Amino acid sequence: MSTEEAVVGVMPARGVLLDLDGTILETVGDLATATNRTLADFKREAVSEERVRTWIGDGVRALVRFALEATGGCDDALLDDAHERFMVHYGDCFADRSHPFPGVVEALDHLRESGISLAVVTNKAAAFTEPLLEATGLSARLDVIISGDSVARKKPDPAPIRAALERMGLEADQAVLVGDSRNDVEAGLAAGCRVVCVTYGYNRGEDVSTLGAQRLVDSFSAVRDLIQPGDRAVESA
């Protein structure tokens, strides 16, 4: 490690891959609204926002399955119907309360201005990812967007990470992934990226310090100065 990096501890990179829900956007409020409207359609009891928070991260179909299992049971036919209802309800409310976490807009602007490319890699369905990024003002700040249904497999599989890197024209060791949960850390490491894990996100109550990420940050603001333009070879020298 060079003297400069030993002092400031930066992660040199050419690109940053960002998880969406729980990392750059606080989305649990609108996801809970859509979940409860869906449960009401099937005469199920409402669930708390805190419970919904623990069901985010594997895509919306998994969220609906968790909600049905928690309120009386789930089978394939019911899941298909409820998933369809959820898509309608979430379409009505996905941007009502969702907003960037503190420090996100400023950090993304700073990274971009310093020449680092930015991608979102989320397990969320594409039908919502792009409108949500547009509504929250983040879309114009991103070079690449990969959703849960953009490639055949979702995180924790490394396939969506590799698809983003290919579109950015980067090798895995030129990129840092910033995520909030096991799916992100596993996918990022399996693809060969370095990983930063935020501690405030949707991590299902798991201690994220045990997942193998190179760094943990308590606020997205810390990402602003942690990642700087450069090549990893310098860091590991």
Ligand SMILES: O=C(O)COP(=O)(O)O
């Ligand atoms: O569960 C989802 O829909 C998406 O979650 P992610 O943005 O954290 O990948």
Ligand SMILES: [Mg+2]
């Ligand atoms: Mg997430």
